[in-house]
Each structure stands twice: as structure tokens, then as C-alpha cells.
Amino acid sequence: MRFDGIHHITAITGDAPRNVDFYTRVLGLRLTAKSVNQDDPSVYHLFYGDEVGSPGADLTFFEYPGALPGRAGAGMVHRIVWRVGSAEALAFWADRLEAEAVDVERGGGSLRFADFEGLEHELVVDESGDPPLVAVHPEIPAELALHGFEGVRAYSYRPQSTAAVLERLMNAEPQDGDRWELRGDARRGWIALDTIPDEPARQSAGTIHHIAWNTTEAEHGRWLEVLQEAGIPNSGLVDRHYFRSIYFREPGGILFELATAEPGFTVDGPVEELGTRIILPPWLEQQRPAIESRLTPLPDPRADWAPVTR
Numbered sequence: 001m002r003f004d005g006i007h008h009i010t011a012i013t014g015d016a017p018r019n020v021d022f023y024t025r026v027l028g029l030r031l032t033a034k035s036v037n038q039d040d041p042s043v044y045h046l047f048y049g050d051e052v053g054s055p056g057a058d059l060t061f062f063e064y065p066g067a068l069p070g071r072a073g074a075g076m077v078h079r080i081v082w083r084v085g086s087a088e089a090l091a092f093w094a095d096r097l098e099a100e101a102v103d104v105e106r107g108g109g110s111l112r113f114a115d116f117e118g119l120e121h122e123l124v125v126d127e128s129g130d131p132p133l134v135a136v137h138p139e140i141p142a143e144l145a146l147h148g149f150e151g152v153r154a155y156s157y158r159p160q161s162t163a164a165v166l167e168r169l170m171n172a173e174p175q176d177g178d179r180w181e182l183r184g185d186a187r188r189g190w191i192a193l194d195t196i197p198d199e200p201a202r203q204s205a206g207t208i209h210h211i212a213w214n215t216t217e218a219e220h221g222r223w224l225e226v227l228q229e230a231g232i233p234n235s236g237l238v239d240r241h242y243f244r245s246i247y248f249r250e251p252g253g254i255l256f257e258l259a260t261a262e263p264g265f266t267v268d269g270p271v272e273e274l275g276t277r278i279i280l281p282p283w284l285e286q287q288r289p290a291i292e293s294r295l296t297p298l299p300d301p302r303a304d305w306a307p308v309t310r
Contacts, residue, residue, distance in 0.1 A: 012204060014063070014117065015117075024301040031047070032274045033053065042291070044062070046298075056130075063296075064205070069118055075201060081121075084145075085132065134147060149189055151179070155196045157252045172190075180192075182213060212256075215261070220258065234248035243264070275302075
């Protein structure tokens with residue numbers, strides 16, 4: 001069994017309206033779902049991605065209003081690496097981000113920047129051969145849009161133990177000394193381990209909460225058996241309604257999730273309606289009035305668009 005790269009990455013924001021603006025208007029992702037943290041329904045869980053909410057381009061945020069800036073450190077993913085189609089796309093994004101007063105760092109075939117809360121991103125030219133996962137945007141031509149995740153960079157308390165879990169348990173392939181690739185039949189992605197910074201980690205706005213690896217309903221139960229046979233504490237099977245999950249913290253402190261590609265966000269409605277209303281799993285539906293009363297209203301970021309076709 002192998003993972004089809006990254007399923008989703010979940011981070012934290014302290015400002016949902018500004019978060020929606022940055023990731024939809026500036027980065028051109030689609031708001032694919034407005035939901036709530038199922039473990040804390042008082043806060044948003046926002047999902048951004050390609051046009052149909054595919055695993056592999058799914059960046060999500062828990063909103064804790066007013067949360068202070070966090071700091072990435074040991075036991076955390078600290079940078080998201082995205083694919084773009086060409087060197088011309090890198091130049092396009094450098095210009096676009098600088099026009100938004102976002103500091104960018106160019107060089108070595110990549111472009112680095114951070115969002116308004118300090119969450120690190122990097123763009124690299126796509127050489128994967130995987131189908132691009134692209135969202136429609138009126139200001140961003142399809143050939144210049146983001147293609148989905150390439151990989152992540154992380155800090156581990158125990159890099160050798162993290163490497164052992166990746167290689168022996170998760171069938172990741174070591175590459176270039178500090179990087180491990182997880183490749184299945186559909187897609188691939190990687191995780192790289194960097195030297196831990198001196199300052200301690202602080203989980204808050206602008207930091208990554210966990211990374212999820214992409215599997216299938218057919219293999220999900222077997223992955224649970226693998227974890228249990230290895231003696232790794234885990235959450236057991238968790239029904240997230242839009243996918244099924246297993247959570248565990250690998251020995252270096254990074255929180256991993258194993259998430260299924262099925263059933264996806266269209267379980268609640270057609271693809272045309274993604275991101276237009278707050279969606280709740282069935283077991284929270286009876287609490288909708290109370291939940292919605294606590295959430296900051298977030299309009300559909302596409303409500304005023306002229307029709308866009310490709």
C-alpha cells in the first residue's frame with residue numbers, strides 16, 4: 001500500500017475574512033467548503049482548493065478569532081510547497097504578490113513568501129507529471145495558476161525516528177538526504193526535514209496544525225491495522241463526513257492524518273455550490289442556528305464574478 005501524496009494540509013488563522021481574501025482573491029484558490037471544526041464547532045473550518053475540491057490541493061484553516069501569531073518549531077510542518085506550470089508562472093506570481101505588498105524571495109527555481117500571518121509558502125515548477133489541480137479565477141490564466149501541492153518542509157524532534165516511520169511504515173522513498181516521497185498510482189508528494197530552529201514552537205495563527213496523506217476507502221482499514229501492529233497510538237477510525245481519517249503523532253512530534261479521497265465535498269451538493277453556504281455533518285445539523293450565530297458572516301467570494309469559462 002502507498003499514499004497518493006498529500007490529501008490536505010490544515011493550518012490556523014485568527015482572521016477568517018482576511019484569510020478568505022488572501023487565499024481566494026490573491027492566490028486564486030476556490031473556497032470549496034465553509035464548515036466548522038468538528039471537535040470544536042464554535043470555530044470555522046475553511047477549505048480551499050481546485051475547482052472541484054480534489055485531494056492534493058486542499059488547504060484548510062481552523063479560525064480562532066484574534067489568535068496571536070504563532071511560531072513554527074520542532075514537531076511542526078513549517079512550509080507548504082506548491083506546483084506551478086513554468087518559469088513564466090513564477091514570474092507572474094512574483095509580480096502579483098509584490099503588487100499586494102507581499103515580500104517575495106526569488107531564486108533557485110522557486111519563489112518564497114508568507115501570508116499575512118506568517119505562514120510560509122514556496123512555489124516550484126511542476127515536474128511531477130501529475131494532472132494539475134487548478135481553480136478558475138478571472139485574473140489568473142489557467143496556465144499560470146497553482147497546480148496543487150508539491151510537498152512540505154517540517155521540523156522533527158527526532159529526524160531519524162521520523163525517517164524510520166516514513167520508510168518502514170508508510171512506504172516513503174528517501175530522496176536527496178532530507179526528503180521522503182510518498183507516491184501512489186494517482187499522485188505523489190513529499191516531506192522534507194529541516195534543522196530545528198532555536199526558538200520553541202508556538203501553535204497559533206499562521207502555523208500548520210497537521211498534514212494529511214491521501215489514501216482510499218479500500219485501504220483505510222488496513223492502514224489502521226498497520227499502525228496498531230507497529231504499536232503506534234492513534235485516533236482509530238474517525239468519520240469526518242467528507243472523508244474518513246486516522247490521526248497519529250509520529251515520533252518527531254508531527255501530527256499526521258491518513259485521509260480517504262472518498263466521498264468528497266459533493267456529498268452535500270453539486271460542485272457549483274461549493275463554498276457558497278455553511279455545510280455541517282449530519283450530527284451537527286440540529287445545532288445549526290447556534291453554530292451560525294457564533295460565526296463571522298463570510299460571503300461567497302465568487303458572488304460578484306462575471307461568468308468565467310475555460
